[in-house]
Amino acid sequence: MAQTPQTVSIDGRLLRLTNPDKVLYPATGTTKADVIAYYVQIAPVMLPHLAGRPVTRKRWVEGVGTDKKPGEVFFEKNLPDSAPSWIRRVSLQHTSHRNEYPVFSSPADLAWAGQVAALELHVPQWRVDQLGTMQNPDRLVLDLDPGPGAGLAECIEVAHEARDLLSGIGLDPVPVTSGSKGLHLYCAMDGVRDADYLNAFAKQLAVSLEESMPDLVVSSMAKSKRQGKVLVDWSQNNRNKTTICPYSLRGRARPTVALPRTWDELDGDLEQLELDAVLERMEDLSDPMAALGHSGPDRLERYRSMRDASATPEPVPADRPADRRGEEPIFVIQEHHARRLHWDFRLEHDGVLVSWALPKGVPTSPKENHLAVQTEDHPMEYATFAGEIPKGQYGAGSVEIWDTGTFTASKWRDDEVIATLRGQDDGGLGGEPRTYALIRTGENWLIHLMKDQQADPPAELGAVSPMLATLADARSLGDESEWAFEMKWDGVRTIAVVNDDGVRLYSRSGRVTTATYPEVAEELAGLPAGTVLDGEIVALNEQAVPSFGLLQQRMGLEKQREITAARERVPVTFLAFDVLAHEGRSSTGRTYEQRRAALAELDIDGVAAITPPAFTGSLREAVAASRRWKLEGVVAKRRDSTYAVGKRSTAWLKIKHQEMQSVVIGGWRPGASSGFGSLLLGIPSEEGLRYVGRVGTGFTDAQRRELGAQLRRLERKTSPFVEVPRDVSADAHWTTPRLVGEVVYGGWTGSGILRHASWRGLRKDLEPDDVHVESKE
Template sequence: MAGKQQERVIVEGHELTLTNLGKIIYPETGTTKAEVLEYYAAVAPFLIPAAANRPVTRKRWVNGVGTAEHPGQVFFQKNLEDSAPKWIPRATIHHSDHTNDYPMVNNLATLTWMAQIASLEIHVPQWQVDAAGNPLRPDRFVLDLDPGPGAGLPECVEVAKLARSILQDMGMDPVPVTSGSKGIHLYTGLDGTLKSEQVSAFAHELARALESDHPGLVVSDMKKSLRNGKVLVDWSQNSGNKTTIVPYSLRGKAHPTVAAPRTWRELDSPTLDHLDYTAVMERVRTGKDHFASISERHLPPHGEDTDDGEAASGGSRGRAVTVESRLAKYVGMRDPDKTPEPFPSSSAAASAAPTATSSEQPKPGDPPPPGGIFVIQEHHARRYHLDLRLEHNGVLASWALPRGVPETPERNNLAVHTEDHPMEYATFAGIIPKGEYGAGTMTIWDRGEFTCEKWRDGKEVIATLTGEPGGGLGGTKRLALINTGDRWLIHLMKEQPGARRSAPAKEPQPAAAPAARQPIRDYAPMLATSGTTADLSGDHWLYELKWDGIRAVITGTEGKIRLMSRNGNDLTATYPELTDRACWPEGDFVADGEIVALGKGSRPDFGRLQLRMNLAKAAEIERARASVPVQLMLFDLMYDDGTDLSGLPFVERREKLEAFAGRLKAGCPLHLSAVLDHDVEDLMSSAAELGLEGVMAKKADSRYAVGRRSRAWIKLKLEQSQEVVVGGWRPGAGARSGTFGALLLGIPDGDQLHYVGRVGTGFKDWQLRDIIEKLESREASDSPFADIPREDAAGAHWVSPDLVAEVTFGNWTGPGRLRHPVWRGWRPDKSPSDISQPN
């Protein structure tokens, strides 16, 4: 897209013409319209839930945002222009003296249209509309922490923590968003029972309380003269007539900053700053949405009655919640012409009996709800998960289970409450097309009937589910769904129907005779499989940080330590600081680990490690050893003192490794890689904040699969990377004259090399000359690629396709090309035959 000025695209079945793609929107950073479109496409799965069913007010910069000294002209738009596509979702809102048709960002096509016309900032109210366009009561509460002159983000963080403490005491758990402008927005979800006036009054009182307790830090009055050195707690954005920039929206500032959801741990960082669009794109690639607890809150049923009997939409009193209104969100998120998913017929919905309002709770002595049918569907979407659906009031109440159904009562799994589904969905299995909401394959994992012990809407469900013979549930399970305030959890109850008593303890067996000493075998390293946290359901997993270095198998015999790479290359001479026999325990052993070089902040730096690779001369190795020392992180033990350990479960090998590591000599660059007992999502967040590569997940009962790739070890990377073969280069120009401009990359496909793109960024200056010397010595007369485009082949130099490297990248394009690859370095530990095709 970036190389074109105009392109016709189909987005979710809607045709759009994207124009002036090379136009500079942010002059100070050179950010183009194509990059703005790419950003909004990347964050769409996160921004759309935060904006869905909310009338949008837009700020447009048709001629770009300008610079800090000369800002561009901005147009503030509420009403949807006549030229807007007819398929854009819209809400007609009647104001006191006029009526506006507002667009709603309910799909990627609308978001793309807005980016195309330079509507950079998207602002929404704290309330949604129902299917008829009637405003509902607020489902969000927001405080805008705005620093005055002499104050900044540190002061905003301090106020945010003070506000959080008060809100938590009230059972609310706020989410911070660095606004991308000056301050912080603090969001909390609401249950939809209060009017905007009531929410505003509460926010005003909270602001006054903070000002009263901390007069030197907080001000609640809007007067600018009172704000020097203080933080304004702007409570007014809870007014029904006010809007706030939606999380993940770009800002029309000189730099392309973003209203970015953050963690409270991030707010503790002394280097906290606003994030630009490139940083947010990297964050969303992890799949972690820090705003999910707010944007994924269950949409209150349209027209839901409230405690005072007045409908939340402002309509007539006593309006009942119908099946049709409960399914409005489901219908609004899908196009019946594009997806095979079932749609409720309007006649069936209209004729359904009115149901009790969701605010109605069982009274003492009332019988429990009877239950109904259930289905659990296996959803191979952007991230694999299960979807649990329970019949309730004429619809299927639904939860997504990213980690599946828990197998033991000791561990609760996350459950994300999603929109109600029609009853017809209980039998649905099929493929939701790419580009549609929930795109991917849907199959039935299990289904059957359930009996209900308790159903408190928005709070708690306890039910016993009986699945089909051979179903994934494994028979009958008693489960609880619990809303903890910021998220739902699914819990396997300790008391299960028909549970068997524990089997009697076995009689002690006589001790076995000592095993004969086993010889050391060839322990080629066990290989992990790339995956996501969705792949970790249903088993006991242990976690380690992923070390960004070179894999090594360490063999110790009497008087000698040998290091071997994963492809069988001898590394012993290259890393002499790791082969001092006195550093290691006595006796024969074989261990597995990672060689790393530490950079800034004592973090593994793969680029720095490149300085130690491929050195052969003793003098070069000694010089490099002095300037770039390395460390070895041990994470497995396959053989120890005459015993083959590879057949033991990982937890047992780990115990033996810890005992082995306890005998390492102090002061040597040898370390034990820690096993971390934390929630994997928290570990991934911590790894991201520390600048690490990711997390390794290992099944507790997994054996060491010598020389084989296994799904018992899962690599959870924070960014996408790909091993590639270098097949050529294009000459450089300007500062790169005499070296190269870009390397041409491929992936082996049978006997051919499939072209996947070129990389021209990420190189250190010292690498340019080293790389060109390496390539010139391998120059070949013919292209090794089977399918390189003519424009990329023009003027290229070809090389023998035997050098493996690694790049990071954004995503894969349609023709199988890497989008925005960045050089990471050579992989001398791997050969072309080791490279796997992308999924």
């Protein structure tokens, strides 16, 4: 009776199993389930010998049968369409045809082989790179195959003679009982010579062995010469030949295994071992052939030599690079504020991150090439590194991840790399695929954005957040010549997107606010399609000074009648201070000065939308002007900084005249009259909403009425705070923490409570999750 198929999870992959109790080895009763279990358990030592090698399979769908009646075997090179999509495929051209092979890299891949009764897995002596290009062989193999009248004992005798011969020329062979009749001898090679050379070299070795042991060795394939002798088969080094993979099962009457051995074992009672004995053996022994599974030079040797693991937070792995062949390759671009600002461009290749330093950043137009200086290979762990490298260490300075994701390489040569990068939606590349070419020009390289690959802004930018500034003081700047200064406007941050179908406005949290500020959308409609602006919407009082209190009369309005009336009473203006895209090409990877020049070219100078003039004086003069104009403060921006979408960056510093803090309302205490006397404030933390004090001043009567109504609708019985002082909670009323407000204050107490807080107003453009401590307590 057919068994019901079942789906199992193996190494995070879902695999559909059919007929797990089907017997594949009748002599031992070994089932398909036993085969799958073996391959999953042996995977840690077997996969290094499969990594990067196209796999040819021999399948016994109905089992291996018996010695008298062998089962039918299918020899399979092409990976069928029914195979799981997560198995890596590589297309290889042969003389007259092309085959699509699998490359196994995970226990789930091996489990699938067991599911389709692919008992024997055969691989060549060479690997393929990430592009599927055949590399030079990294190992040499001699197959010691006993003819009629000879057996394993004769193979062992020849193996010892071969070991002496190979050791004499600097090679250290590893013996492998083939799981059939004979032995294999493997030697690690440096990958310098091609397959034709190694095949000819292996033939010379076989002939030398025949000359030294004429009564026992034959190097000719002729069957008539093999009686009582051991054939030293050198031909498996041919680029078109394959050999049974170490730890693979064999399709013989019993489930024997091609098993790497120690030389000491060859002097004992040697026999071909079966799968259960192999698994038991590997519980106590390491892989005698492990070194061949990780052949090649240590590409991180230089990286380690340049770093002190005890003095830098950078990852400094002790082991060789991990083999990730079969995984989708990753990239990372890191903004590195070292002695000189630059961007580190890193692509995964052969288990490491091949790296270039870009002094001028990532190019944003095909018309410009940027210098790329190749640096040492970095470990894969560096792809997630961000932090501060201490002074005195190599590369001292701060490192931030500018963008990261996966890539596809269409070319990878020593002098040219072409890769299509797919980054994060909020990353520096703008979330769209970008194809770059890295071209060697003498000692250095150039990086080029391929034609027609300009960084187009996404069609919908509602999920893209603006770049945020870090609160600081004037002492944080250092050399003022590296900074530009702008006024800090007292309004709501807004992203404006101009497309063929009109203009859309987005709040900092991604909420569409186009209908709330129709005059801004109308005025920006004349800009070229594909323009994306960053700015602030403000409401000006009679002295032409931005008033947050006035702006609150426009914030959050949704009904057309209310918006029309408020538009006449409280007009607003969009102050454009940055450009993220122009005519469909992203500007986020360009420097501040380049973006500012592009913004000037747009000539935004109307009533409901203008570009404020750049401030040309010193920081002291900028602060003085801000005070004179009764503004919030100053924003200092590094002239060479790119636009970090959705990230708070030290490349932008806000210097305020008053300390301001966004807060979440978690409750209120009653006042002398009906209504609330003070609001209870909190800031989200990892533990929950942390109580940071209360505010009872700064409210207008209208604000008290509006807030009182909202608080009553949100009232709840339990406190939303992690902890609150007993004297505060005694008469407190609790509310669901949805409302965000802003206060000015005079500092923090030692226990983390706001001093002298005064209310500024609700922040309808912010969500509770947007709130964080804006200065040190």
